[in-house]
Amino acid sequence: MNEEIDLILETTKESMDAAIAHLEKEFIKIRAGRANPSMLSSVMVEYYGSMTPLSQVSNINTPDARTLSVQPWEKSLLGEIETAIMNANLGFNPMNNGETVIINVPPLTEERRKQLVKQAKAEAEDAKVGVRSARQEANKEIKHLDVSEDLEANAEIDVQELTDAYIKKIDALLESKEAEIMKV
The missing domain is CATH 1.10.132.20 (Ribosome-recycling factor)
Known part of the structure; x- marks a missing residue:
């Protein structure tokens, strides 16, 4: 028993x-104020007609504690990624420099x-x-x-x-x- x-x-x-x-x-x-790639885990990008997680179409890095850098594998996706991040309503304002999308994480x-x-x-x-x-x-x-x-x-x-x-x-x-x- x-x-x-x-x-x-x-x-x-x-x-x-x-x-x-x-x-x-x-x-x-x-998030606790520091930039972390997982902050963008909910972002979906339209990629060849289907919604795809951002992490599957780009590299997401943290160059410093307050910045996220998103480098797409295809440059044609820059605009889509920027729009997707804004539409995700995360409170971020992405900037596009022609090669990467840079996001400054505001202090809390x-x-x-x-x-x-x-x-x-x-x-x-x-x-x-x-x-x-x-x-x-x-x-x-x-x-x-x-x-x-x-x-x-x-x-x-x-x-x-x-x-x-x-x-x-x-x-x-x-x-x-x-x-x-x-x-x-």
Whole structure:
């Protein structure tokens, strides 16, 4: 019977790991004032009649902390890329120098930093909800097992300890992201 409980715990751990991985991915999208190629991950460019991610038609670099440089593989795409970046509503004003599209990333205002912290907190709360629902699912599965009350209680304690550990991880990730956003 112990194998079934181990399997439930392993599945729960995988679900909680997935919640953490998702949170980390979402945190990358929240910019903290420094230029990062992932800022343009949502930009789609029309390329030979189909919408294509910007990263698949160009090189995106960060020459310095405040600048993004987009060098298309085909010069004919410069205008399309510039338009796509403006239409993506990211708050950037791209400039075209004939070879590359240069984007100056404006420094964050205090108000914008606070908005980003709120957004980060919301993402962290979503991750916590994911962890808690994994706990709930595990406890439900444990109750359906045909095991002794002691074994059931110990398994539920293990699930709760796992949950607490993952909630702490989420809080630590949020704390570091908050510090990164608020650092001027």
